[in-house]
Amino acid sequence: MARTPGRVCVRAVYPGSFDPFTPGHLNVVSRARDLFDEVVVLVAVNSIKRPGTDEEERAAAVRANLPADWSTVTVAAWSGLTSTYCRHHEVGVIVRGVRNTTDLRTEYQLAAMNHSLGVPTVFLPAQPELVAMSSTAVRSVAG
Template sequence: MRALFPGSFDPVTPGHQDVLRRASLLFDEVVVCVMFNANKTGRFPVTERLERLRAAADGLGNVTVDSHTGGLLVDYCRGAGIDVVVRGVRDAKDLDYEMPMARMNHELAGVETFFLPADPALAHVSSSLVTAMGRHAGSDK
């Protein structure tokens, strides 16, 4: 079975890497895909995000990396023959955000959503936090 692990991956975090690794153990093939969210402004160029995802997928023989610039996630799934979307969730807030999209993807195209709970050691990590830490890494204290 083929699965899609979509996201903005802006930037790729240890949590993303963990979900990708675990999904690769559960599905025959995983496509990790940089998707574009009109409500988000990208901090890193898509080419850099794709490079980082390829590095994260190194050694995972059943993972491919892609990007999708237009249309809905279900459009990508239909075109690629994918029936399952993998989403990592850190807490109830993430699940509340993801559930309406999961229901809509199922109603629109029969695409199921598989939720992977975050590793507790990584549940506090978000792309926003990683970006903020990177901005302040070289600053004076």
């Protein structure tokens, strides 16, 4: 993305448990790169989910799946609220991928909470060929 003089750099965060990081996740990151100056893939701890590895190992796996020339994309592990990460790291927006109306309902509730904490959310709908892709489905096939 070419920078316009005087334009503010917009950093985005794409949070998730990424257990594992799927082609759908990669697609969301790719499209977010086109919208924002910098994208942080935030490998988060979700108390509801029980991933097979810790967030540092998952972050390393995400890094290994990103193209080397994506210099505007970084990966970080985080165990707090996404909005707290955003405030501490000058991130202006949260990016979330949605596959269906069930995802949208859940994500909308999270977006409302994050908005009340000062961080807006941008939803990116899944590409049609990736709608059925989920980390749960990938784990089931791999298992």
